Amino acid sequence: MLELDQVTLFRQQRQVLGPLSLSLKSGQFCAVLGANGAGKSSLLSLLSGLDAPASGRLSFAFANGRHTIRQLAQHRALMPQFHALGFDFSVREVVMLGRTPHHGMCDAKDHRKLTDKALALSGMLDFSGRRYTRLSGGQQARVQFARALAQLNCGEGGDKLLLLDEPTASLDLRYQLLIMKCIRQLCDAGLCCVAVLHDINLAAQFADLIVLLDQGKAAAVGAPSETLTEPLLSRVFQLPVRVLDNVFPDRPMIAMP
Amino acid sequence: MIVRDYHSTKIYGILALLLLTLSVTALSSGPLAGNIISLVDALVSEDASILAATFWQLRLPRVVLALMVGSALAVAGVTMQAIFRNPLAEPGLTGSSSGAALAAATVIVLAPYENHAAMLPLVAFLGALLATLLVLSFPVSAGDQMASLLLLGIAINAVSSAGLGFLSFVADDFALRSLTFWQFGSLGKASWEDLAWATAIASPALGWLLCQGRVLNGLLLGERDAHCLGIDVHRFKVCALLACSVCVGTAVACAGIIGFVGLVVPHLLRLVVGPDHTRLLPASLLAAPALVLAADTLARTVVSPAELPIGILTALLGGPFFIYLLLQRSRTSA
Numbered sequence: 001m002l003e004l005d006q007v008t009l010f011r012q013q014r015q016v017l018g019p020l021s022l023s024l025k026s027g028q029f030c031a032v033l034g035a036n037g038a039g040k041s042s043l044l045s046l047l048s049g050l051d052a053p054a055s056g057r058l059s060f061a062f063a064n065g066r067h068t069i070r071q072l073a074q075h076r077a078l079m080p081q082f083h084a085l086g087f088d089f090s091v092r093e094v095v096m097l098g099r100t101p102h103h104g105m106c107d108a109k110d111h112r113k114l115t116d117k118a119l120a121l122s123g124m125l126d127f128s129g130r131r132y133t134r135l136s137g138g139q140q141a142r143v144q145f146a147r148a149l150a151q152l153n154c155g156e157g158g159d160k161l162l163l164l165d166e167p168t169a170s171l172d173l174r175y176q177l178l179i180m181k182c183i184r185q186l187c188d189a190g191l192c193c194v195a196v197l198h199d200i201n202l203a204a205q206f207a208d209l210i211v212l213l214d215q216g217k218a219a220a221v222g223a224p225s226e227t228l229t230e231p232l233l234s235r236v237f238q239l240p241v242r243v244l245d246n247v248f249p250d251r252p253m254i255a256m257p
Numbered sequence: 258m259i260v261r262d263y264h265s266t267k268i269y270g271i272l273a274l275l276l277l278t279l280s281v282t283a284l285s286s287g288p289l290a291g292n293i294i295s296l297v298d299a300l301v302s303e304d305a306s307i308l309a310a311t312f313w314q315l316r317l318p319r320v321v322l323a324l325m326v327g328s329a330l331a332v333a334g335v336t337m338q339a340i341f342r343n344p345l346a347e348p349g350l351t352g353s354s355s356g357a358a359l360a361a362a363t364v365i366v367l368a369p370y371e372n373h374a375a376m377l378p379l380v381a382f383l384g385a386l387l388a389t390l391l392v393l394s395f396p397v398s399a400g401d402q403m404a405s406l407l408l409l410g411i412a413i414n415a416v417s418s419a420g421l422g423f424l425s426f427v428a429d430d431f432a433l434r435s436l437t438f439w440q441f442g443s444l445g446k447a448s449w450e451d452l453a454w455a456t457a458i459a460s461p462a463l464g465w466l467l468c469q470g471r472v473l474n475g476l477l478l479g480e481r482d483a484h485c486l487g488i489d490v491h492r493f494k495v496c497a498l499l500a501c502s503v504c505v506g507t508a509v510a511c512a513g514i515i516g517f518v519g520l521v522v523p524h525l526l527r528l529v530v531g532p533d534h535t536r537l538l539p540a541s542l543l544a545a546p547a548l549v550l551a552a553d554t555l556a557r558t559v560v561s562p563a564e565l566p567i568g569i570l571t572a573l574l575g576g577p578f579f580i581y582l583l584l585q586r587s588r589t590s591a
Contacts, residue, residue, distance in 0.1 A: 048485050049484065050481055050484060069487050070488075073485060073486055080482055085477065085478065087527075088527070090531070093533055097486065100471055100472075100474070101487035151486065
């Protein structure tokens with residue numbers, strides 16, 4: 001699905017990312033972790049095509065070299081970290097915006113059906129007629145999540161890459177779990193997801209692969225049990241961290257003493 | 258809870274009816290008014306009457322010009338507000354209307370007694386295009402492109418206003434009257450010749466902008482998100498700003514600067530049809546000509562046989578509305 005080979009990214013002559021190598025397959029859920037300024041959002045910028053790598057090779061299974069921006073957008077969607085919208089759209093209208101790259105490719109009924117499905121998956125179907133600007137930050141985040149899902153046909157059709165920038169940052173516990181379970185289910189059905197997360201325990205619980213970034217470089221890449229270790233986490237976050245292996249049978253739990 | 262249910266078709270119908278009524282009113286009112294029946298009589302009669310000549314040569318081109326100017330200004334206004342993601346943006350934001358007026362004023366003041374009726378619209382149109390090209394060609398970094406475009410537009414508007422002020426200062430009485438036309442606008446110079454070239458130039462730009470509703474909706478999410486929706490943001494912005502400049506340049510070239518139409522109409526319509534540009538653009542195509550027609554009919558009848566510059570009336574309506582908007586915004590943010 002996605003291949004990064006010794007990729008670097010520079011901003012104002014400063015290297016903010018890399019060299020980084022990473023390979024992701026369809027159906028994998030990759031969580032990107034790291035301290036503030038470690039390069040997590042820069043990695044998403046690269047993957048979403050907002051920035052081009054300074055060196056190295058970045059390739060997608062759905063891009064053949066002659067693709068247009070619109071064709072890429074049919075396979076790749078980004079849920080941004082900030083959700084402000086200056087104009088007074090309804091929730092349904094915002095989610096419908098996700099259908100923009102598919103305009104003319106299916107009829108209005110299918111657009112509506114996929115919009116409804118995305119709204120239902122994010123738990124926002126009952127809010128579909130509400131004004132977006134009047135929602136709380138967490139509700140707006142769920143609407144943006146639904147928009148990204150609508151853009152990817154809710155995972156239908158294969159070769160879909162979902163990029164999420166802190167999707168759970170403003171959600172309460174219930175919806176953190178709902179959104180993460182939804183991502184897990186979509187990945188089990190073949191979607192590929194890269195999510196920047198701050199909650200290490202959510203990453204440990206749901207992700208297949210962890211990319212632990214430290215000052216733009218990969219401190220570790222691998223399964224949660226391999227990467228979420230006390231020395232690595234303590235080094236990356238510059239904080240003493242305890243990893244409890246005996247709380248859950250199949251995954252580590254991270255605590256701060 | 259369902260907040261809104263837009264009855265777009267019904268609203269389009271009402272707006273079309275309003276436009277039709279205002280067009281008929283405009284066609285049948287004036288110093289030679291009579292009533293609609295005497296106008297129809299004059300038109301169907303085989304004898305050439307003054308009323309029929311007035312209709313064909315003065316009133317009809319004036320109404321058609323109002324339709325053209327209104328649509329051009331409103332569609333450009335809607336587009337500018339979406340591109341700048343700011344509901345307070347107006348069509349002349351990148352300096353196109355003041356650039357047009359400055360170019361026309363320069364010709365008027367430098368050669369006040371020449372007959373430049375044919376040349377002025379062309380000069381004004383080129384002035385508009387030049388101002389926008391100047392703004393677009395300025396090297397700015399991608400990160401703060403919109404803020405830079407906005408500031409450059411403000412700078413060009415300020416320089417053009419200063420230029421117009423200076424030209425008014427050095428102009429003689431004769432040139433000063435012509436300058437008033439460009440600064441406050443008038444549909445009084447409508448002619449079939451001007452309409453022919455103006456429509457030929459503005460129609461492709463207007464038609465293209467009318468088809469961009471979905472792209473404009475996407476832009477409202479911000480440039481990064483719009484890119485992720487498959488929109489080539491930079492290319493679209495350049496094309497859209499040039500198309501707006503063509504629309505505004507043509508409108509100013511034919512009718513001078515008519516303020517507030519491009520600002521007020523999109524706002525009014527958002528209250529009725531919502532912010533979705535696929536509905537807003539066609540609605541503004543009906544509503545803005547109606548506003549321009551109403552203002553023009555008032556402008557030429559309230560002090561008849563003299564004529565008020567139409568820009569004064571639209572500003573008189575638009576100014577208080579603008580203050581109302583600012584009050585609403587501060588109330589919402591409080």
